[in-house]
Amino acid sequence: MSQINRRQFIQAFAAVSAAPALSFPSIARAGAKAKVVVIGGGYAGATAAKYLKLLDGRIDVTLIEPNALYVSCPLSNEVMVGHRDIGTLTVGYDGLKKRGVNVLHDYVTRVDRARKVVMTKGGKTLPYDALVMAPGVDFHYVGIEGYNESMINDIPHAWKAGAQTLLLKKQLEAMPDGGVFVITVPKGPFRCPPGPYERASLVANYFQHHGKKKSKVIILDANDSHSKKGLFNQAWAKMYGWEKEGLGTNGMIEWVKGAEGGAINKLDAKTKTVSSDFVDVKADVLNIIPPHKAGKIAVAAGLTGETGNNFEQGWCKVVPMTMASAVDPNIYTIGDSCVAGEMSTYGNPNAAFDMPKSAHIAMTQAKVAAAAIVAKVNGLPTPQPYYANTCYSVVGDEYGISVAHLYRVENGTFKYIPAGSGISPVTMPDKSPVPAIYRKLEAEYADGWLRNVMADAFI
């Protein structure tokens, strides 16, 4: 972007907010304010709606979300083990309403891309100039013989926070000492790459503090490696008696990789026994995290691959500069339902890095989309996008770890920036152990981060 254009662009942002009386050619010609509809009021959709209003208060923004309250998944593992009240993760939509967003509590059943309208369960038809698609993930209840959606009230996933989180909490509380908690991890990509391991850590911590020291946590992982693995192993060794990978080791936490039997394909719901080609594991409390794909409405709108039913095709592809859908320039696909960058697989050192499915990156994607939409409706050049991510995991008392990612767009493609990315130090540069204060700080920052992301998205 040339300097003139850039300056015009930013000044336009300022002018639009500060002096709404100024006119803009594209809007003036249309004779009406641009209409933007946002589907989904999670971290992605809420942030997009808010920043659209912040950047250009004249845009008519409607957010459609079925639930009156949103419950944050980030830090919901703390709720599960009694370290946090679910109220601290719950937020409504009044903040967005105050900013001038029209909030419609309804469910989008259809997007007619040709007519540029959205239809809802409640019978409404809403036209849009730009559509933001942010429905999060949908679960794939396939691939595990004997398992289906109707079982989730007995075998909760707790991978969408709320009632499921509390249900799993209850089951843990009722579990006797010496019981086995089994968590199964689907093949990636899934939302929150470090999430399952954070959960395993906190459950072990809970066992230690609640008279269940003889209990075990078994992670059956469809993948052969995982996010922040070195850091998790270190934390487990320090706090939970971890020795090495595999079933039947002596630590409180056992991690079984896909290649060694972690990839389950069968469930006996009666006995809560899950099986892979190699092992059968019986659980007292069973937590199956089903495989993921893009939210139903994104698939129905034709924004994912052909069927939306396999891992390469199940996600919305995007244009890196704007987060616009690769198949429809009027739709912006953000948050967990998109795949930004090349699909990666953990354990493959040569894999390209796609953006993780996190609340943090969902929000930066939302801001990029909002800026791109504002520029477009005002006839201004596309601004340079910026993408950053951090994910904190609290894994023990005063013990937090994190990962950061930075991406840029160069020549129209995503570029992962290793210099601005990485995990918390596993050791200090001279190989000495990391002082405890680093872990304590990160546990504290996790809470500060949460409060700020919730407010930055919803208030």
Next chain:
Amino acid sequence: MKKAVMYALTAASLCAAHPALAVDNVQGLAMTCNNCHGTGGVSVGLSMPSIAGLSESYLKNIMTEWKTGARASANMTRLIKGYTDDEIAALAQYYSKLPWKPAAQSVSADILAKGKEVTERCETCHGATGGQPDDADTPMLAGQWAKYMELELLKYRDEGFQMTHKKMTRNARKMEEGDVATAAKFHGAHSK
């Protein structure tokens, strides 16, 4: 009101002749910082600092020190290494132009009294109640989150945590352990 200020200032800062002009979209860049530091750099997370309205020189310094590895941090040091010097300069300028909004934190009379005593050695650089830093490289403390400042003090006091400011390190280590939280709460409770 808030948004008018937020974005009017962006335009103002971009009109000034400054290396920040080398950055295409400082506002877009800054929006990513808001995730952790709050919308417009005003934090509502107790352990995260507000950055809006801190001095440009302080902000630029601290980011540069993280980038070069001179100063440790638990996580910023990772992200910031991916930013150019121009981006760091532009961010520092952008947030310094936004208004300082003290976080409302009330404390007991006890803490106010005890805090005044134990923060005496802070005054020469940060001013009484931490509200009048004596130069542009010294951060504002009055109205900053107490929890965040307590954690910063712990960093200065920890032998294994590499901080750059010698005088600050000396003074932080002279404090009694029990006074650390008091000092932080005292400064936090004042607004400037």
